[in-house]
Amino acid sequence: MLELKQITKKYGERTILDHVDLTVEDGKILCIVGQSGGGKTTLLRCISGLEKIDSGQILIDGEPFDPYSNQTNDAVIGVVFQEYNLFPHLTVLQNVMLAPTMVLKKDTVQAQAEAKELLQKLALGGKEDLYPWQLSGGQKQRVAIARALAMRPKILCYDEPTSALDPGLRDTVKEIILDLKKEQMTQIIVTHDLAFTEEIADDILKVKPLTD
Structure with missing residues (x-):
């Protein structure tokens, strides 16, 4: 189980995440949706260790876990990037x-x-x-x-997995995600695709930009 407790993230003077609490049960699919600028991708980057949180705590199975400093983080939390980030000089x-x-x-x-x-x-x-x-x-x-x-991560995160895909490929990605759920893979998905969210999500987190 993944737990976020009072997670805060700022960029300079701007607060993006303000004391966020979140729990994702093992084997569940959480979709994070909402307006641009609401912190969806920032939250995903904090969970996956690509960004360092300013305060708060992340726990996995009840134990404190810092994805930012963990040297083998990819063995715990995997990420599928929106731009894929494949190495062009390497084969598949x-x-x-x-x-x-x-x-x-x-x-x-x-x-x-x-x-x-x-x-x-x-x-x-x-x-x-x-x-x-x-x-x-x-x-x-x-x-x-x-x-x-x-x-072999415990948790797999996706950043906008359907954004550049046509409807047929979107359905292929949906089937992959649902097949992984059958294998008890915990998955967290940032998406603007509300119809896609309704088809796959066990839980939905809606975010919106913070107001000063």
Whole structure:
């Protein structure tokens, strides 16, 4: 279980998150929705360790956890970025294998086998030797998900996973997220897509810009 207690984040004099409390049960899907400027992405970045909180506490399974300073954070909280952030000079297989071998120090043979299994699961079999520029947007999205899953995180975060996808690919991403829920993956999704939210969310957090 993920718990946020009194999380505050400021940029200079501007408060983006003001004493936020949040609980996400294991295996549940939380969607964070709301107006631009409301702090959706900032909250996701704090949870995933890309931003340092100014005050408050994050707990996982009741134990204090600092995602910002945790050196193996990707083994706990994975992130699928809106822009995918794939390495253009690496193949699909190499992109998925990189973090498990570099961070988790997995044997190359094991990492390769697990990466291929994930790619098969996400309908990317046969794409292992392609480079990101050779993929469609939907394929890049699935590679990004495979790369995050390769670290076997307890929690998987997504930043606007459907923003650049056509309706067919949007449904593919929905099915992937719901399949991961069946495997008890805890998932947190920032999205502007309210219809998508209604189809997948167990819980919805609505945010809005703070007023001075």
